[in-house]
Amino acid sequence: MVAVTQNLENTIDELRTLLGDxxxxxxxxxxxxxRDESWHHPRQPDAVVFPTSTEEVSDxxxxxxxxxxxxxxxxxxxxxxxxxxxxxxxxxxxxxxxNEVLRVNPADLDCTVQARVTRKQLNxxxxxxxxxxxxxxxxxxxxxxxxATRASGTNAVxxxxxxxxxxxxxxxxxxxxxxxxxxxxxxxxxxxDLTRLFVGSExxxxxxxxxxxxxxxxxxxxxxxxxxxxxxxxxVDTVIQTIQLGIPVARIELLDDxxxxxxxxxxxxxxxxKDTLFIEFHGTDNGVTEQAELxxxxxSENNGGEFKxxxxxxxxxxxxxxxxxVTYATKSIRPGCEIWATDVxxxxxxxTDCILETKKDLxxxxxxxxxxGHVGDGNFHLGFVIDRENPKELAEAERxxxxxxxxxxxxxxxxxxxxxxxIGKMKFLTAEHGDAVAVMRQIKKALDPSxxxxxxxxxxx
Amino acid sequence: MVAVTQNLENTIDELRTLLGDxxxxxxxxxxxxxRDESWHHPRQPDAVVFPTSTEEVSDxxxxxxxxxxxxxxxxxxxxxxxxxxxxxxxxxxxxxxxNEVLRVNPADLDCTVQARVTRKQLNxxxxxxxxxxxxxxxxxxxxxxxxATRASGTNAVxxxxxxxxxxxxxxxxxxxxxxxxxxxxxxxxxxxDLTRLFVGSExxxxxxxxxxxxxxxxxxxxxxxxxxxxxxxxxVDTVIQTIQLGIPVARIELLDDxxxxxxxxxxxxxxxxKDTLFIEFHGTDNGVTEQAELxxxxxSENNGGEFKxxxxxxxxxxxxxxxxxVTYATKSIRPGCEIWATDVxxxxxxxTDCILETKKDLxxxxxxxxxxGHVGDGNFHLGFVIDRENPKELAEAERxxxxxxxxxxxxxxxxxxxxxxxIGKMKFLTAEHGDAVAVMRQIKKALDPSxxxxxxxxxxx
Numbered sequence: 001m002v003a004v005t006q007n008l009e010n011t012i013d014e015l016r017t018l019l020g021d022x023x024x025x026x027x028x029x030x031x032x033x034x035r036d037e038s039w040h041h042p043r044q045p046d047a048v049v050f051p052t053s054t055e056e057v058s059d060x061x062x063x064x065x066x067x068x069x070x071x072x073x074x075x076x077x078x079x080x081x082x083x084x085x086x087x088x089x090x091x092x093x094x095x096x097x098x099n100e101v102l103r104v105n106p107a108d109l110d111c112t113v114q115a116r117v118t119r120k121q122l123n124x125x126x127x128x129x130x131x132x133x134x135x136x137x138x139x140x141x142x143x144x145x146x147x148a149t150r151a152s153g154t155n156a157v158x159x160x161x162x163x164x165x166x167x168x169x170x171x172x173x174x175x176x177x178x179x180x181x182x183x184x185x186x187x188x189x190x191x192x193d194l195t196r197l198f199v200g201s202e203x204x205x206x207x208x209x210x211x212x213x214x215x216x217x218x219x220x221x222x223x224x225x226x227x228x229x230x231x232x233x234x235x236v237d238t239v240i241q242t243i244q245l246g247i248p249v250a251r252i253e254l255l256d257d258x259x260x261x262x263x264x265x266x267x268x269x270x271x272x273x274k275d276t277l278f279i280e281f282h283g284t285d286n287g288v289t290e291q292a293e294l295x296x297x298x299x300s301e302n303n304g305g306e307f308k309x310x311x312x313x314x315x316x317x318x319x320x321x322x323x324x325x326v327t328y329a330t331k332s333i334r335p336g337c338e339i340w341a342t343d344v345x346x347x348x349x350x351x352t353d354c355i356l357e358t359k360k361d362l363x364x365x366x367x368x369x370x371x372x373g374h375v376g377d378g379n380f381h382l383g384f385v386i387d388r389e390n391p392k393e394l395a396e397a398e399r400x401x402x403x404x405x406x407x408x409x410x411x412x413x414x415x416x417x418x419x420x421x422x423i424g425k426m427k428f429l430t431a432e433h434g435d436a437v438a439v440m441r442q443i444k445k446a447l448d449p450s451x452x453x454x455x456x457x458x459x460x461x
Numbered sequence: 462m463v464a465v466t467q468n469l470e471n472t473i474d475e476l477r478t479l480l481g482d483x484x485x486x487x488x489x490x491x492x493x494x495x496r497d498e499s500w501h502h503p504r505q506p507d508a509v510v511f512p513t514s515t516e517e518v519s520d521x522x523x524x525x526x527x528x529x530x531x532x533x534x535x536x537x538x539x540x541x542x543x544x545x546x547x548x549x550x551x552x553x554x555x556x557x558x559x560n561e562v563l564r565v566n567p568a569d570l571d572c573t574v575q576a577r578v579t580r581k582q583l584n585x586x587x588x589x590x591x592x593x594x595x596x597x598x599x600x601x602x603x604x605x606x607x608x609a610t611r612a613s614g615t616n617a618v619x620x621x622x623x624x625x626x627x628x629x630x631x632x633x634x635x636x637x638x639x640x641x642x643x644x645x646x647x648x649x650x651x652x653x654d655l656t657r658l659f660v661g662s663e664x665x666x667x668x669x670x671x672x673x674x675x676x677x678x679x680x681x682x683x684x685x686x687x688x689x690x691x692x693x694x695x696x697v698d699t700v701i702q703t704i705q706l707g708i709p710v711a712r713i714e715l716l717d718d719x720x721x722x723x724x725x726x727x728x729x730x731x732x733x734x735k736d737t738l739f740i741e742f743h744g745t746d747n748g749v750t751e752q753a754e755l756x757x758x759x760x761s762e763n764n765g766g767e768f769k770x771x772x773x774x775x776x777x778x779x780x781x782x783x784x785x786x787v788t789y790a791t792k793s794i795r796p797g798c799e800i801w802a803t804d805v806x807x808x809x810x811x812x813t814d815c816i817l818e819t820k821k822d823l824x825x826x827x828x829x830x831x832x833x834g835h836v837g838d839g840n841f842h843l844g845f846v847i848d849r850e851n852p853k854e855l856a857e858a859e860r861x862x863x864x865x866x867x868x869x870x871x872x873x874x875x876x877x878x879x880x881x882x883x884i885g886k887m888k889f890l891t892a893e894h895g896d897a898v899a900v901m902r903q904i905k906k907a908l909d910p911s912x913x914x915x916x917x918x919x920x921x922x
Contacts, residue, residue: 107705107810150650161648163657164625179897185806186838187622188875189611189661190882190893191919192901196624196657200650217707244568246678286747345646349568377647414649421651432651436640439908440653446907447900458652 007067011091012047014063022050033074033084033092037139037327039338039388040082040423045072045092052097054170054178054209061207062176064091064452072454073207075116075142080341081422083149083202088455093207095144101125102210110167110184112212115144122213131215134159134250137418138324144208149420150200154323157243157376158250158282159216161418166199170210174448184212197443202420203454205447219282222250223292224316225307227299228274232256232359234302235275236352239375241298243348247291251280252376253323256359259330259370266329267322277304277375278323280316326372330383333368340384340397342424344408345417348378354411355380358404367396379417406431421458429459468528472552473508475524483511483558494535494545494553498600498788500799500849501543501884506533506553513558515631515639515670522668523637525552525913533915534668536577536603541802542883544610544663549916554668556605562586563671571628571645573673576605583674592676595620595711598879599785605669610881611661615784618704618837619711619743620677622879627660631671635909645673658904663881664915666908680743683711684753685777686768688760689735693717693820695763696736697813700836702759704809708752712741713837714784717820720791720831727790728783738765738836739784741777787833791844794829801845801858803885805869806878809839815872816841819865828857840878867892882919890920 015023024030025047034042046069051057064071070090077084086092098114101122105111106129113122120140122133137146137153145151147169152161159165168182181194198205229235232254239252254277255263261273279295281288296307310319322329330339346354355371362369362382373380382404384397405415405428415421415428430437441459444451451461476484485491486508495503507530512518525532531551538545547553559575562583566572567590574583581601583594598607598614606612608630613622620626629643642655659666690696693715700713715738716724722734740756742749757768771780783790791800807815816832823830823843834841843865845858866876866889876882876889891898902920905912912922 105808105810107701108808109705110808150648150654152648152650156648160625163648163654164621173900177896177899179900180895181897183870183875183893184808184873185840185869185875185878186809187611187613187617187624187806187840187878189613189877189879190875190886191661191890191898192666192904193611193624193654193657193661194894194897194900196654197904200652200654205653217705219707240568244570244678246680284751286751290745290747345648347566347569347571347645348647349566379646379648408646409644412645414644414646414651416650417646417648418650425651429652432644433655434641435638436642436655437652438638439634439640439655442907443653443658443904446903 007069008046011063011067011069015047015049015060015091018059018063019049019051019056024048033094036077036079036082036084038080038082038424039340039386040085043085043087043089045086046089048092048094050094050097054172057093057172057207057209058176058178060091060093061172061174065175065450068450068452070455071452073203075145076118076139078139078141079149079422080419081424083420083422083457085423087423095142098209104129106131108184109215110212111215112210113143115209115211116142118142119146126215130218132218133213133215135162135165143211143213147199147208147211148201148203150418152374152418154251154253154374156374157252158248162199163196165214166195166211167214168195168212169198169208171198171206171208173206174453202422202457204444204458205453221285221288222280222282222316223288224278224280224310224319225292226271226319227277227279227307228272228305229276230303232275232355233352234304235277236355236375238277238299238302238304240348240351242295243376245294247294249279249291249295249376250282251278253278254373254375254380255326256371258368259326259372262329262333262370263322263326266332267325269322278319326370327383330370330385334385337385338388340386340401341381341419342401342404343379343381343417343419344404344413344415345377345379346408346411346413350411350413351375351378354407357407361400361403365396365400367393367400377417378413423457426459468530469507472524472528472530476508476510476521476552479520479524480510480512480517485509494555497538497540497543497545499541499543499885500801500847501546504546504548504550506547507550509553509555511555511558515633518554518633518668518670519637519639521552521554522633522635526636526911529911529913531916532913534664536606537579537600539600539602540610540883541880542885544881544883544918546884548884556603559670565590567592569645570676571673572676573671574604576670576672577603579603580607587676591679593679594674594676596623596626604672604674608660608669608672609662609664611879613835613879615712615714615835617835618713619709623660624657626675627656627672628675629656629673630659630669632659632667632669634667635914663883663918665905665919666914682746682749683741683743683777684749685741685771685780686753687732687737687739687780688768689733689737689766691764693736693816694813695765696738697816697836699738699760699763699765701809701812703756704837708755710740710752710756710837711743712739714739715834715836715841716787717832719829720787720833723790723794723831724783724787727793728786730783739780787831788844791831791846795846798846799849801847802842802880803862803865804840804842804878804880805865805874805876806838806840807869807872807874811872811874812836812839815868818868822861822864826857826861828854828861838878839874884918887920
């Protein structure tokens with residue numbers, strides 16, 4: 001313990017030599033970096049550092065490696081599974097100064113950004129060039145953080161997730177080495193796919209400092225619609241048939257009646273309090289019309305109402321802002337509460353069963369948990385509204401979460417579609433991947449033998 | 462050396478106990494398994510085995526691991542960079558008995574196949590269900606082999622490569638452990654992306670025995686067109702503008718004048734001997750018409766001729782068969798020759814320059830090398846027509862190949878878009894990836910410490 005304390009003191013001394021006043025041990029700063037947006041209990045780091053370059057991140061990691069000090073990279077802190085909570089203390093590397101768009105290649109439809117550039121910041125930056133970056137997890141997260149957690153969100157059904165949209169990364173490894181995982185070609189068969197290895201590794205293999213991303217031309221036409229259903233089955237069946245028919249819908253989001261009620265109240269809207277789909281179409285004028293007609297007819301067959309259209313940009317923005325504010329809307333159900341957000345993803349043919357069984361669990365429980373989902377991918381979320389100091393509520397959320405996850409796994413799905421493992425889903429990793437987890441550990445040990453990179457996340461070592 | 466020989470004898474003895482007459486040391490069988498379709502010099506394995514299950518593959522690898530015997534998985538032998546040439550001898554695992562389609566889930570648009578199912582076999586199997594698997598590298602390769610080399614081909618511009626279309630793998634590791642890399646959800650944020658790690662690892666980390674793949678609904682409308690250009694620049698600029706405009710073309714292939722001449726002669730066709738695009742559109746009737754009109758107008762601006770349409774299935778098949786037969790067409794230029802096939806991929810804005818500079822090299826050389834490419838991805842191939850016993854021709858192909866690769870790398874491209882590193886591109890790996898190659902080696906050492914899995918491919922250890 002004395003050795004640990006001494007190591008920490010040495011780490012902080014050397015970091016001060018390196019960074020001067022860009023090392024903070026201030027309580028407020030440490031407090032800010034002790035949590036994410038989840039219900040998970042905070043833990044203060046011993047210091048927070050603010051590098052300005054990949055080389056400085058490398059120097060910081062070298063110092064931490066020398067003293068076996070944990071290192072946790074921090075973007076916007078908008079994670080939902082405790083992914084950046086430094087629960088073994090150590091140094092948090094806040095990348096807030098690394099927020100520059102480095103290169104935009106409109107002709108190649110790609111760009112390279114520093115890790116702390118957020119998705120909205122990037123889209124603002126490139127808006128005038130008729131291009132955009134579609135991946136949209138709701139929060140205005142950093143692109144480095146989104147890569148680290150393999151984020152996706154509302155547009156993934158059309159454009160894929162960070163897995164498909166990261167072309168390359170600059171990464172600082174556990175011993176301070178700096179690597180570039182890939183050049184800018186759209187495809188390559190040259191060696192192991194290190195890009196995809198670091199995407200989703202949640203900072204446990206290295207710190208992502210730069211991200212090269214695919215971009216897309218802004219479609220000629222975009223239109224959004226809202227459609228209410230008499231039953232959640234009708235809504236989900238509409239989604240399933242849409243996907244099976246290959247209609248290239250850009251977004252297709254389910255909000256259950258509980259969620260719609262919260263959204264109406266929070267965002268001052270007057271939608272029917274019913275199970276509802278929010279839909280968006282991208283394409284040519286004709287293409288969008290064609291898609292919309294097809295989907296409307298599928299919805300009608302499943303007892304859906306008429307589409308309410310929003311085609312003006314400001315109306316579309318308002319609609320999706322309401323969708324994105326579900327977390328805050330859910331929080332407003334019970335002031336002072338925490339939201340235990342969880343997400344699973346299943347093969348699309350099992351989605352109706354998975355949601356109906358889950359709703360049955362919720363109907364029988366004393367906890368409230370609105371349901372919202374990127375259902376086009378087979379992915380949906382629950383937000384358990386809890387007081388995390390109340391053991392009974394925590395235990396009930398844990399029970400329902402476990403039932404949800406085991407149900408998804410039994411349907412050949414995953415314990416998390418997009419939030420990552422972090423702290424919260426660690427116990428399900430082996431249930432999902434079996435012996436493959438041993439291979440993940442072998443890779444972790446090969447690249448971070450002293451276990452200093454975001455230790456205790458994904459799996460304990 | 463005595464120890465090596467003894468180890469080999471012990472390996473073969475134990476394999477015979479395990480597999481009986483499904484172990485062959487027959488010269489003809491070993492000869493068949495000594496090569497791929499490339500110019501690379503063959504090397505006979507010491508034995509060839511024919512397992513019937515993942516468990517048998519596991520048993521085989523355990524035996525080989527015990528005696529430090531190299532193991533090379535073999536599918537159809539249609540690789541182009543010596544990827545399966547057992548150039549350190551040992552045991553070739555021919556998966557020809559593992560050719561069963563295990564499960565098709567039309568409702569989820571996915572399927573699971575044993576590794577030796579070929580892409581044509583799969584498409585034949587599912588044809589009646591209105592679904593198809595789009596990845597098409599030309600050869601009727603095995604799906605396990607396609608996963609192992611991260612194959613792509615003509616449809617990748619629309620549907621992605623094996624990287625995007627493999628949902629999960631069953632893999633036998635270097636110590637015989639069997640893992641499943643993923644469940645069937647379309648997306649997941651649960652742990653390291655082992656699927657993508659094994660896709661493209663060319664058998665150096667394990668043997669792929671089962672593959673779960675994405676499938677797609679057969680589009681309502683498909684139409685193909687051929688368009689000749691006055692210059693290669695016009696053809697390539699047409700492609701670039703098509704991609705930049707986001708026209709969702711399914712295939713857009715360039716064949717240069719040299720290649721068209723060979724194709725005409727080999728496939729008994731009468732296309733103009735000019736730089737030519739082969740194009741295919743998938744979508745709704747209206748969508749296809751819309752795409753075709755847009756592309757025709759772009760082509761016209763770049764001095765392209767009229768589109769020659771083929772909409773009937775049998776005509777489309779004939780057209781693409783001619784495209785796929787380019788290797789054989791090229792071989793027929795000079796009977797008895799070998800084809801040194803090489804491929805690079807660059808960001809699309811550099812494609813015209815890359816092709817023009819490459820054509821200039823070829824104009825100044827005594828070697829013939831038709832050019833053909835999946836240009837929508839920025840990917841193109843040369844096929845040097847050589848006598849591999851002629852040192853002067855070999856040296857010239859090597860010189861031209863190196864210039865091509867270094868040019869692509871200088872343009873932020875890759876040394877191989879889809880053929881893999883194998884033996885042929887090993888010397889370019891560090892030029893492309895720099896210090897990241899050390900990370901690949903660390904992973905290789907962690908998962909295959911004795912270096913028995915396809916040793917000496919991708920990098921030497």
